[in-house]
Amino acid sequence: AQKLVKDIMRHDILVTASSDTKILEVAKKMSNFNVGSVVILDNEKIVGIVTERDIVRAISKGIGLDEKVSVIMTKNPITILYDEYINKASLIMNENNIRHLPVVNKQGQLVGMLSMRDIAKIKYEWM
Amino acid sequence: AQKLVKDIMRHDILVTASSDTKILEVAKKMSNFNVGSVVILDNEKIVGIVTERDIVRAISKGIGLDEKVSVIMTKNPITILYDEYINKASLIMNENNIRHLPVVNKQGQLVGMLSMRDIAKIKYEWM
Numbered sequence A, B: 001a002q003k004l005v006k007d008i009m010r011h012d013i014l015v016t017a018s019s020d021t022k023i024l025e026v027a028k029k030m031s032n033f034n035v036g037s038v039v040i041l042d043n044e045k046i047v048g049i050v051t052e053r054d055i056v057r058a059i060s061k062g063i064g065l066d067e068k069v070s071v072i073m074t075k076n077p078i079t080i081l082y083d084e085y086i087n088k089a090s091l092i093m094n095e096n097n098i099r100h101l102p103v104v105n106k107q108g109q110l111v112g113m114l115s116m117r118d119i120a121k122i123k124y125e126w127m
């Protein structure tokens, strides 16, 4: 049977930050939790996503690390429902050239995070 | 027939830098070429690799961006021969929790770069 997003996603620790958090603080959070992305939540609503790529681009452009993360986040990120098939998640990631999908429930609340590596691991186990 | 690394790797543009390059300059190179990793070469010898994660960790620890990239690079990176099977590259990436493998020839010279996304794309096409 095909696996569902909820079977594969990480849901125990969700690394998030509010949109007025400083870029430096978000970088520290990424390093401390050893993740490549942070979901930006305001009042429990998903307003953006920040990845390592956004932070590297910020410093290459000379954006100060004490600026708010809202300056560099990707607004209104693509998300996926927890009861979707993993194959659909792969399709979305490939078509949009992204590696992370915040996972939501039917109310749009953040319930997990799915990365390309999580999918790669199960495909690898299947080989 | 199983695909080989050389069939999938990127070889047209190799993004490299010398180990005395400043971290900021490496960050700019990553952004300009839109890549997640830079191979560090001294006299055509592979001495290190730097990824977005290394740069984010550097700024989270307060390492100055005008420091040499040798301060933050991973020395003596894991590489793969261009005539290896893709499945072996997947195994190496998964076992070592890495997403990038510099590709070398039998003389140890850099001839390409393979990332997890390059492998994911062909597995996806197969689905």
Ligand SMILES: C[S@@+](CC[C@H](N)C(=O)[O-])C[C@H]1O[C@@H](n2cnc3c(N)ncnc32)[C@H](O)[C@@H]1O
Pocket (backbone or CB within 6 Å): A049, A050, A051, A053, A054, A073, A074, A076, A077, A078, A079, A096, A097, A098, A099, A100, A101, A102, B036, B117
């Ligand atoms: C286009 S991808 C570059 C490809 C590379 N493989 C990677 O993921 O780092 C990087 C950009 O996508 C954005 N991004 C990541 N996940 C996203 C998502 N779920 N929805 C919308 N944008 C996203 C990031 O904010 C970043 O600016």
Ligand SMILES: C[S@@+](CC[C@H](N)C(=O)[O-])C[C@H]1O[C@@H](n2cnc3c(N)ncnc32)[C@H](O)[C@@H]1O
Pocket (backbone or CB within 6 Å): A036, A117, B049, B050, B051, B053, B054, B073, B074, B076, B077, B078, B079, B096, B097, B098, B099, B100, B101, B102
């Ligand atoms: C352990 S991985 C973290 C996992 C995450 N999926 C990623 O790749 O960003 C990040 C570290 O691996 C290192 N690294 C990347 N490619 C490597 C390679 N081919 N050989 C050795 N180390 C490598 C980077 O320098 C970085 O410090």
